[in-house]
Amino acid sequence: DQQVKQNSPSLSVQEGRISILNCDYTNSMFDYFLWYKKYPAEGPTFLISISSIKDKNEDGRFTVFLNKSAKHLSLHIVPSQPGDSAVYFCAASEEGAGNMLTFGGGTRLMVKP
Amino acid sequence: NAGVTQTPKFRVLKTGQSMTLLCAQDMNHEYMYWYRQDPGMGLRLIHYSVGEGTTAKGEVPDGYNVSRLKKQNFLLGLESAAPSQTSVYFCASSSGKPQHFGDGTRLSIL
Numbered sequence: 001d002q003q004v005k006q007n008s009p010s011l012s013v014q015e016g017r018i019s020i021l022n023c024d025y026t027n028s029m030f031d032y033f034l035w036y037k038k039y040p041a042e043g044p045t046f047l048i049s050i051s052s053i054k055d056k057n058e059d060g061r062f063t064v065f066l067n068k069s070a071k072h073l074s075l076h077i078v079p080s081q082p083g084d085s086a087v088y089f090c091a092a093s094e095e096g097a098g099n100m101l102t103f104g105g106g107t108r109l110m111v112k113p
Numbered sequence: 114n115a116g117v118t119q120t121p122k123f124r125v126l127k128t129g130q131s132m133t134l135l136c137a138q139d140m141n142h143e144y145m146y147w148y149r150q151d152p153g154m155g156l157r158l159i160h161y162s163v164g165e166g167t168t169a170k171g172e173v174p175d176g177y178n179v180s181r182l183k184k185q186n187f188l189l190g191l192e193s194a195a196p197s198q199t200s201v202y203f204c205a206s207s208s209g210k211p212q213h214f215g216d217g218t219r220l221s222i223l
Contacts (some may be wrong), residue, residue: 034210044214089156098169100158101156101158103156103157
């Protein structure tokens with residue numbers, strides 16, 4: 001059973017609008033969450049993260065929100081740009097677990113000019 | 114600025130053949146990881162290492178072996194390749210969070 005789920009396999013957004021990517025998790029021991037971005041034929045690259053002691057973390061156009069009671073996090077991209085078109089993975093880890101990450105299945109974002 | 118380097122980038126094997134995937138990192142990271150990526154399933158952890166000479170099983174270790182003889186290298190071995198091992202393999206390293214990934218090895222087993 002997947003502990004981290006991204007229920008939307010794909011998302012299409014107009015350039016300049018907001019992109020919202022969602023992620024749900026089931027393991028209450030997860031205390032750190034990350035978003036990775038992946039272009040074709042490349043490895044995932046780290047985008048932004050959030051600790052469970054926070055409910056929001058912002059870095060430029062990217063903001064991650066964490067709702068611990070709902071076991072839900074989301075990534076907001078504002079404004080969206082065509083270069084943001086990629087597959088986005090959310091990942092989670094728990095304290096002391098060898099820094100292992102559990103990944104969601106990914107969401108393919110397409111930003112249309 | 115090499116970061117994490119994986120070799121080879123592509124490989125086609127026949128069922129039953131063996132091969133080794135090499136991962137090298139130049140960031141002096143303690144932790145190293147091997148993942149496989151399959152459509153719709155994200156990245157799943159195969160094996161990992163928390164330091165030179167140590168290895169541990171991840172989520173999907175069956176059919177794979179690993180070795181970490183040097184801090185900068187992490188090898189993933191397939192002793193007898195099976196079609197179910199057709200996948201894209203990613204290596205990662207870290208000194209904590211986040212993990213830094215290589216560009217992957219695309220492996221096809223016929």
